[in-house]
Amino acid sequence: MPQISKKGKQMPASPIRKLVPFAEEAKRKGHEVYHLNIGQPDIKTPEVALNAVRNLSEDVIEYSHSAGNESYRRKLAEYYKNVGINVEYNEILITTGGSEALVFAFNSTLDPDDEVITTEPFYANYNAFAIMAGIKLVPITSKIENGFALPAIEKFEALINEKTKGILLCNPNNPTGYLYSLEELNKIAEIVKKHDLILYSDEVYREFCYGGNSHVSAMNLGIDENVIMVDSVSKRYSSCGTRIGAFVSKNKEFIETALKFGQARLSPPSFGQIAGEASLDTPISYFDEVQAEYIGRRDFMVEALNKMEGVVCPKPKGAFYTIVKLPVDSSEKFCEWILSEFDYNKQTVMLAPASGFYTTPGLGHNEVRIAYVLNIKDLKNAMETLEAALKAYPGRVI
Numbered sequence: 211m212p213q214i215s216k217k218g219k220q221m222p223a224s225p226i227r228k229l230v231p232f233a234e235e236a237k238r239k240g241h242e243v244y245h246l247n248i249g250q251p252d253i254k255t256p257e258v259a260l261n262a263v264r265n266l267s268e269d270v271i272e273y274s275h276s277a278g279n280e281s282y283r284r285k286l287a288e289y290y291k292n293v294g295i296n297v298e299y300n301e302i303l304i305t306t307g308g309s310e311a312l313v314f315a316f317n318s319t320l321d322p323d324d325e326v327i328t329t330e331p332f333y334a335n336y337n338a339f340a341i342m343a344g345i346k347l348v349p350i351t352s353k354i355e356n357g358f359a360l361p362a363i364e365k366f367e368a369l370i371n372e373k374t375k376g377i378l379l380c381n382p383n384n385p386t387g388y389l390y391s392l393e394e395l396n397k398i399a400e401i402v403k404k405h406d407l408i409l410y411s412d413e414v415y416r417e418f419c420y421g422g423n424s425h426v427s428a429m430n431l432g433i434d435e436n437v438i439m440v441d442s443v444s445k446r447y448s449s450c451g452t453r454i455g456a457f458v459s460k461n462k463e464f465i466e467t468a469l470k471f472g473q474a475r476l477s478p479p480s481f482g483q484i485a486g487e488a489s490l491d492t493p494i495s496y497f498d499e500v501q502a503e504y505i506g507r508r509d510f511m512v513e514a515l516n517k518m519e520g521v522v523c524p525k526p527k528g529a530f531y532t533i534v535k536l537p538v539d540s541s542e543k544f545c546e547w548i549l550s551e552f553d554y555n556k557q558t559v560m561l562a563p564a565s566g567f568y569t570t571p572g573l574g575h576n577e578v579r580i581a582y583v584l585n586i587k588d589l590k591n592a593m594e595t596l597e598a599a600l601k602a603y604p605g606r607v608i
Contacts, residue, residue: 220341225334225566226579232549233560241553244584244592247562249384249531251583253448253500255485262488263481271480276472278304278456282487286456289490293416295429295439301460303468304478304486308414308442308455309335315438315457316343318467319408320375326410327369328378329361331385331533331567331574333412336378347378349569354535354577357524358386360394366401376408377401382415382425385567385579386533387526389419392426399431407436414442414455415529417497420505423527434460443482445530447489448500454482504530507582507589514593515580518600520608531581533564533574539605541565541578552602554595561596576607 226248233243277283283299290297305311320326322344328336330349340347350365352358366377377398382389402409411428419425428437442455457468472478508526515523520537538544541563548558564577582589600606 217341217344222334222337222341222566225564226562229545229549229560229562232546236549236553236558239553240556242557242591243549244557244559244588244595246580246582246584246592247560249445249581249583250450251445251448251530252585252588253503255449256447256489256492256496258491259447259449259452259485259489262484266481266484274304274477274480274483276475276477277469278302278478279483279487282483285487285490290429290458293427295427295458297429297458297460301458301465303457303465303472304483305455305457305472306475306478306482307444307453308412308440309339310475310478311440311442311455311457312336312410312412313339313342314468314471315410315440315464316340316345317471318464319438320345323373324375325371325373326376326378327366327374329358329383330569331358331564331577331579332378333380333384334566337569345375346373347569348374351568351570351573352386352388354522354524354533357527358383358388358533360390360397363397363401366398370401370405370407374405374407376410378410378412379428380412380415381428382418382526382528383531384412384415384529385531385562385564387524387529387531389423389425389527395426395428395431399428399433402436403433409433409437410440411437412440414440414445416441417446418501418504418530419528420501420508421527425528429458429460436461438464443486443489447486447492449485449489452482452485453479454486504582507584507586508532510586511580511582511589511593514590514597518597520606521600530583531579533567533577534580535577537600537606537608538576538603539607541574541576543605544599544603545578547603547605548596548599552599554598557591557595559592559595559599
């Protein structure tokens with residue numbers, strides 16, 4: 211009998227998607243399922259992007275340049291300059307989503323068994339990307355008690371050894387919603403410079419910063435040769451299925467190496483690039499409305515959760531996620547139970563167990579990630595359903 215690879219066995223199932231069969235069964239029973247498990251916004255994709263695809267006049271959908279259409283890269287460089295990030299078009303590679311950008315980053319700069327330090331909880335697919343590259347993610351745990359702020363910088367220093375090649379940060383953070391400050395980022399930059407590391411900076415939620423807080427890009431920390439920025443159109447333009455991202459660096463060797471991986475996969479998606487380029491013409495009013503909408507959703511959800519007995523929910527400063535502590539014996543059991551055995555007025559809720567966002571064994575066992583990507587009406591129904599479920603759950607712990 212043929213065997214699958216060790217790498218295949220190591221690949222984790224997505225904690226965000228692995229409960230899909232239970233959600234599908236709940237829907238077959240006639241239950242309304244409120245999806246708080248995945249970062250799929252219900253905000254409308256900008257009309258300029260939709261029209262660009264609708265009105266496409268090409269007779270042949272050709273390969274693009276392996277780095278992406280030059281017109282798109284030039285226009286994207288102007289976008290970055292407008293938000294204070296000074297890059298040129300030839301310092302940008304267009305990728306199949308931000309995911310491919312990070313896969314290119316790891317494979318371009320790391321060898322098997324190299325180590326990258328990151329804070330946990332972290333975006334679950336980082337684990338998968340690390341396994342693809344044959345490298346190890348080394349976690350430093352951030353705590354719900356202080357809103358998942360950056361752990362003490364001494365903890366980073368203590369983990370650095372001859373295998374350490376980089377630090378990975380997501381800012382604003384998925385899954386915690388934490389927004390790293392300039393002071394925190396400068397501390398990271400000092401360590402990166404001291405040990406000549408690479409800072410992999412996932413900035414796909416740049417536009418989503420709340421409460422007067424502003425985003426600071428790693429591209430502006432004075433360590434240009436050591437930074438690879440990952441970006442995406444998925445969240446910014448509520449265009450997840452477009453599957454277009456970007457690999458950005460002022461380090462020419464990084465760009466040249468990543469381009470070879472880009473050539474191996476030929477080119478990024480043509481329709482996605484057309485939509486992505488057109489999206490750059492989205493009016494500022496779109497973002498003002500989206501920002502106000504997410505702030506309203508966040509404030510409603512955080513208040514509703516913290517009113518529930520035994521629930522702890524920090525107030526996110528960015529993105530549209532938060533990690534929530536629940537009074538349950540196991541978040542994995544609870545998330546399965548609420549879909550398969552519970553309903554409230556023919557409604558139920560799909561959540562993401564937080565254990566999949568940690569690598570340290572035992573952490574996240576009573577936490578979930580919630581994405582507040584639904585409108586207030588649906589969020590209200592979801593919160594009422596969740597509260598009723600927590601009261602009924604047989605494994606409740608207070």
